[in-house]
Amino acid sequence: MKTISVTCAIIYFENKILAVQRSETMKLPLKWEFPGGKIEMGESEIDCVKREILEELNIHIKIKQKLTSVNHQYSDFRINLIPFIAEYISGELKLKEHSAHVLLDKNELYKLNWAEADLPILKEFTAL
Numbered sequence: 001m002k003t004i005s006v007t008c009a010i011i012y013f014e015n016k017i018l019a020v021q022r023s024e025t026m027k028l029p030l031k032w033e034f035p036g037g038k039i040e041m042g043e044s045e046i047d048c049v050k051r052e053i054l055e056e057l058n059i060h061i062k063i064k065q066k067l068t069s070v071n072h073q074y075s076d077f078r079i080n081l082i083p084f085i086a087e088y089i090s091g092e093l094k095l096k097e098h099s100a101h102v103l104l105d106k107n108e109l110y111k112l113n114w115a116e117a118d119l120p121i122l123k124e125f126t127a128l
């Protein structure tokens with residue numbers, strides 16, 4: 001089965017963490033995730049995550065730390081999800097693809113209905 005490599009960013013924004021909700025028409029509809037997307041051919045992980053955040057949210061970020069990648073099997077694809085902690089630098093936040101966003105304290109993140117592959121990331125991040 002196909003494995004896709006996807007980067008995502010846990011972004012500190014105004015002292016909170018930004019989470020975004022997938023739209024009804026995306027894969028994993030209405031699940032919450034950290035924004036990001038698929039790595040393009042020849043692209044570095046960091047270039048990918050910065051590009052995706054600019055495309056999806058219209059903001060610039062600075063990468064602070066890489067967390068542990070997660071390999072997860074969904075029913076129809078396998079994902080290698082590569083997480084980074086980042087901070088907001090500039091730009092006006094605009095959702096280009098997602099249906100909603102929230103800014104939460106670290107200890108509130110678990111309340112959302114996360115994409116399954118994000119759960120180990122959430123666990124590692126909240127324990128930091």
Ligand SMILES: Nc1nc2c([nH]c(=O)n2[C@@H]2O[C@H](COP(=O)(O)OP(=O)(O)OP(=O)(O)O)[C@@H](O)[C@H]2O)c(=O)[nH]1
Pocket residue numbers: 004006007008026027028032033034035036037038079081115116117118
């Ligand atoms: N960006 C992002 N994607 C995630 C996370 N967790 C997770 O399982 N994914 C999955 O990773 C896949 C790739 O992300 P993407 O944002 O490039 O996907 P996409 O909407 O372009 O996919 P599609 O066009 O095939 O529906 C999606 O199927 C998404 O469900 C996450 O935290 N962030």
